[in-house]
Amino acid sequence: MSQGLDDVIAAETRLSSVDGARGILVVKGFSLDQIAGRKRFEEVAHLLSEGLLDHLPDAKAFAARLGAAREAVYPLAQYIDDALLALPPMDGVRALTARIEDGEDVATALRLLAAPAVLLPAFLRRRRGLAPIPPAATAGHAADMLHMLTGEVPAPDVAGALDTYLVTVADHGLNASTFAARVVASTWSGLTSSVLAGLAALKGPLHGGAPGPIIAMLDGIGKPENAESWIEDALDRGDRLMGFGHRIYKVRDPRADALKAAVKRMSADSSALPGRLKLAEAVERAALKVLHARKPDRPLDVNVEFYTALLLEALGFPPDAFTAVFATGRTAGWIAHAREQRLTGRLIRPQSIYVGPEPAELV
Ligand code: ACO
Numbered sequence: 476m477s478q479g480l481d482d483v484i485a486a487e488t489r490l491s492s493v494d495g496a497r498g499i500l501v502v503k504g505f506s507l508d509q510i511a512g513r514k515r516f517e518e519v520a521h522l523l524s525e526g527l528l529d530h531l532p533d534a535k536a537f538a539a540r541l542g543a544a545r546e547a548v549y550p551l552a553q554y555i556d557d558a559l560l561a562l563p564p565m566d567g568v569r570a571l572t573a574r575i576e577d578g579e580d581v582a583t584a585l586r587l588l589a590a591p592a593v594l595l596p597a598f599l600r601r602r603r604g605l606a607p608i609p610p611a612a613t614a615g616h617a618a619d620m621l622h623m624l625t626g627e628v629p630a631p632d633v634a635g636a637l638d639t640y641l642v643t644v645a646d647h648g649l650n651a652s653t654f655a656a657r658v659v660a661s662t663w664s665g666l667t668s669s670v671l672a673g674l675a676a677l678k679g680p681l682h683g684g685a686p687g688p689i690i691a692m693l694d695g696i697g698k699p700e701n702a703e704s705w706i707e708d709a710l711d712r713g714d715r716l717m718g719f720g721h722r723i724y725k726v727r728d729p730r731a732d733a734l735k736a737a738v739k740r741m742s743a744d745s746s747a748l749p750g751r752l753k754l755a756e757a758v759e760r761a762a763l764k765v766l767h768a769r770k771p772d773r774p775l776d777v778n779v780e781f782y783t784a785l786l787l788e789a790l791g792f793p794p795d796a797f798t799a800v801f802a803t804g805r806t807a808g809w810i811a812h813a814r815e816q817r818l819t820g821r822l823i824r825p826q827s828i829y830v831g832p833e834p835a836e837l838v
Pocket of ligand 1: 680681682683685714715716717718719720721722723770773775778779780
C-alpha cells in the first residue's frame with residue numbers, strides 16, 4: 476500500500492507528462508519552453524481539449540467563443556454579496572462557479588474556462604469597494620483578466636507575463652487536483668462538478684495554496700542577509716518552506732525557470748520588482764543550501780510556486796488571490812482530463828485495507 480499513492484499509475488493520458496528525474500514537462504507533444512511565452516493561453520486550452528470535446532471549433536473560433544463565454548459568465552458577478560466577500564477569493568470563485576450548469580459540452584467547458592478570469596477580478600474589485608468591470612470579448616484572455624482587475628489596458632509584456640503563467644500551469648500530469656477532477660468525472664457527474672473538485676483540491680497549501688505564504692516569507696525575511704537564519708529558524712520550528720520540494724521533481728521544477736524568465740522580462744519596466752527579485756534569488760540560494768545540508772538524501776529544489784508569487788504580486792494580485800489565478804490556468808487541464816476520464820467510461824474506485832476493530836461475535 477502507498478499512503479500518498481506514490482508511483483501508482485491511475486490513468487493513461489495524452490495530455491501531459493512530467494519527468495521528475497530530468498525536470499521536463501511535456502504538454503501534448505510540446506516541451507514547456509516551446510509553449511510558455513510562445514503560445515497564448517487560448518491556444519493551449521484549445522490544444523488540450525482537441526479530440527476530447529464534441530464539436531470543438533478551430534483554435535481561432537475557440538478564442539472568440541472564449542471571449543463570448545467571459546461575457547456570458549459576467550452576470551454571475553451579481554451574486555457577490557457581503558457574505559461571499561467575507562470568504563477568501565478562492566472560496567468565493569468556487570461558490571460562483573458552482574452556479575454554472577453541469578454539462579459535458581463545449582459551451583459548459585468554455586464557461587468554466589472563462590469563469591475565474593472574470594469572477595476573480597470582479598470579486599477583488601468589489602472587496603476594494605469598486606464596481607466590477609465587464610469583459611471585452613475581443614481582447615486576449617490574459618489581457619482581459621488584467622483589464623477587469625485594474626481598469627487599465629495592460630502593456631503587451633504585462634499581459635504576456637500573465638499569459639506565460641497561465642500556459643505554464645495549464646496542465647501537469649496527475650497532480651492532486653487533476654486526480655480529484657478525474658475521480659469526479661469518472662462518476663459521470665459533469666464538467667462543473669469536476670472543476671469544483673479541482674478547485675477544492677488546489678486550495679490546500681501543499682498544492683496550489685503555497686504562493687500566498689511565500690510573500691509572507693519574503694516579507695518576513697526582508698533583506699537578503701537575513702535569509703539563511705530565517706530559514707534555519709523556520710525549519711527548527713518544524714515548518715515547511717513554501718515554494719520548495721515536489722512529489723515528482725527530484726530536480727528543479729522547469730516551470731520555475733519559465734516564470735523567473737517572465738518576471739525578469741517584466742522587471743525592466745518596474746521600479747520595485749528588481750529589488751524583490753534580488754531578495755527572492757537570495758532566499759532561493761539560502762533555502763537550497765540549508766535544505767541540502769539538512770536533507771542530503773532528498774534533493775529539494777524550488778517549485779513552480781516560488782516565482783509564481785513574485786509574478787502575480789508584480790501583476791497586482793493580492794497574495795490571497797494567487798491560488799485562484801493558478802486555477803484560471805489549471806481549469807484548462809481539469810476540463811481536458813475530466814473529458815479524457817469520462818471517455819474511458821470507467822469509474823475510479825480503489826480499495827482500502829481495513830485496520831479497524833472487528834465486530835464482536837454474535838451470541
Ligand atoms: N520544506 C521543508 N521540508 C520539506 C519540504 C519543504 N518545502 N518539502 C519536503 N520536505 C521534507 C518532508 O517533510 C520530508 O521530511 P521527512 O522525511 O523528515 O518527513 C522530506 O522532505 C521528503 O519529503 P517528500 O516525501 O519528498 O515530499 P512530499 O512528496 O511528501 O511533498 C510537497 C511534496 C507537499 C510539495 C512538499 O515538498 C511541501 O510541502 N512543499 C512546500 C509546499 C509547496 O511548495 N507546495 C507547492 C507544490 S507545487 C504544486 O503543487 C503546484
